[in-house]
Amino acid sequence: MNAEKLALSLSSILLLLFFALILYGAYVRGIDLPTCITNVKPFDKDTVIKISENRYEIRYIARQFSFFPMEVKIPKNSIVDIYLTSPDVTHGMQIENTNVNLMAIPGAITYYRVKFDKPGEYRVVCHEYCGLGHQNMMSKIIVY
Ligand SMILES: [Cu+2]
Numbered sequence: 113m114n115a116e117k118l119a120l121s122l123s124s125i126l127l128l129l130f131f132a133l134i135l136y137g138a139y140v141r142g143i144d145l146p147t148c149i150t151n152v153k154p155f156d157k158d159t160v161i162k163i164s165e166n167r168y169e170i171r172y173i174a175r176q177f178s179f180f181p182m183e184v185k186i187p188k189n190s191i192v193d194i195y196l197t198s199p200d201v202t203h204g205m206q207i208e209n210t211n212v213n214l215m216a217i218p219g220a221i222t223y224y225r226v227k228f229d230k231p232g233e234y235r236v237v238c239h240e241y242c243g244l245g246h247q248n249m250m251s252k253i254i255v256y
Contacts, residue, residue, distance in 0.1 A: 146214050149221040154197035160184055172196045172236075174203035174216035177245030179236050185254045188231045197221045204240030207253065215240065228255040 137143045158180040161169040168190055173180045175198065186192060196205055198216035205214045207226070214222045228234070238249035 143211055144224075147223040148215075148217070149195075149223060150219075152221065154199075154219065154221050155195070156199065166190045169193045169195070172205065172216075174198045174205060174238065174242075174249075176200050176243050177238075177249040179205065179238070179249065179251040182251040183254065184252075185256060186228065188228055188255050190255070191225060191227045194224050194226060195221050196223075201242050202240055203238050203242045203249070206237050206239045208235045208237065210234065213239070228253070231255045 155171050156173075157171070158173045159169075159171045160181060161171075163169055166187060166189055168186050170181070170184055170192060172194060174196060194212060194214070196214050196216045197220065198218050200218065202218065203216040205216055206212065209230075209232075210226050210228075212224050212226050214224055216222065232255055234253040234255065236251045236253060238246055242249065
């Protein structure tokens with residue numbers, strides 16, 4: 113086998129491996145892409161809604177330079193629907209030790225569902241530079 117055929121075979125195997133990892137992430141690990149909702153008017157009030165035992169909905173507002181609500185307490189093993197919007201500029205939202213990584217876009221709502229298995233304090237941080245107070249922009253979720 114010459115070098116060209118070998119390179120072609122190896123790159124094909126690598127592509128199949130990447131594709132298999134994407135399928136593994138999506139179907140075995142349950143990792144999904146966030147949803148961006150653009151056809152409804154964004155909410156202008158932050159809220160925490162208890163839907164039932166261990167089912168919550170949090171409507172987050174990211175505003176220079178904080179997330180609202182600033183602190184949320186939920187019981188462990190809760191499934192939480194997170195909705196996020198911004199009235200001013202684009203922000204980013206990452207919840208540490210989870211898969212939550214959203215953009216807060218003015219005029220739109222982004223959505224992701226997360227389950228909190230372990231108790232602890234989860235910091236919510238902004239990961240998109242949004243102005244002079246960006247580095248102080250955080251809030252927290254306490255799972256008990
Ligand atoms: Cu920021």
